[in-house]
Amino acid sequence: MDKNILLKIAYDGAGFHGWQRQPDKPTVQGHLETVLSRLFKTEILLNGTSRTDAGVHALGQQASFKADVNIPVEKLAQVVNNALCGCEKGSFAISPVRIVEAEEKPPEFHARFDARGKTYIYKIRNTQTIDIFQRNYVYHVAEPLDADAMRQAAKLLAGTHDFKSFEASGSTPRESTVRTIYRLELLQKEDLLELHVTGDGFLYNMVRILAGTLVDVGRGRICPEQMTEILDAKDRQVAGHTAPPFGLYLAKVYYEEGELYG
Incomplete structure (x- = not known):
């Protein structure tokens, strides 16, 4: 059986x-x-x-x-x-x-359709010295990043919003681009920054665009206060760059809604 x-x-x-x-x-x-x-x-x-x-x-x-x-x-x-x-x-x-x-x-369980949310981690190494052995596992950014400014911007992105501005151009049209981010934290240990994002669902390249936009904030190219304008625009062109794939990790999948609020 x-x-x-x-x-x-x-x-x-x-x-x-x-x-x-x-x-x-x-x-x-x-x-x-x-x-x-x-x-x-x-x-x-x-x-x-x-x-x-x-x-x-x-x-x-x-x-x-x-x-x-x-x-x-x-x-x-x-x-x-x-x-x-x-x-x-x-x-x-x-x-x-x-x-x-x-x-x-149980027989009716499905790994994809029964999922209630996910956590992704995006890793950024902020140092002038490139570690060639980490090139496939972190996004190396040589310019100094303002982590405090990045955290201010992250706070404005948490919650339920239309994240159309953070969806890759040319993506398959969706019924809705509204998503809920329950937690968006930027953790730092020496020169390693980790963006932890927990949400009920993610648009195509959404986490990488979020990460790239926050890096642009850290570089001073985008002000933290602009996050609200970027969300309201619903236009991919106004958000920051798409961070490369190799810094991204699918960390956890949730099957109970209560876990998302922890």
Whole structure:
């Protein structure tokens, strides 16, 4: 009898063309489906919560699938991770994809449609010296950034707004571009700035445009008070630049609305 399994997945997106499967390019979904299908000897199709772009990373992507799994669910993560790194064949390579945990869900559960919100983290390294080993994992900004000004601007972006100005130009038209940001925090540890964004949903490239706009505030190119004008304009051209994908991490997916307010 088929079980409905939810996987929590972490991955290094540097070597992938995003999450969603593509016929001629390596993707996280395609890679994981291939490994799972081989492991369970049947075709496995994943329903992922977020279609992260090329170069974007994840600490807590979620994906569900249905299959007749005879492995105890509490051991499933370890078994899949062994398959991902080839340990069952005597190889000990480190896989860029890892199952953090697995759990069985009710038959009607769907990883994408039952999600109530997400948290993303965007990492900015603010220093003149470039660390080449971090080039795929942070957005390096050499100009000094005014973190206090960035925090002032972030406060004006939190709440329920029409975020049309923070949606990539040419995106597929949506029924509504109104979203709620429950938390928007800028944390700093030495030269590393982390933007933590929790919301009920995000438009295409929304977090990267938010991050780029706040960087422009930190550079002094946009005043914090302009955030209200930018929101009201509902025009992508008035917001800041789109920050690169490699600083972005899908951190957490929420399935209970109460978690969003924590």
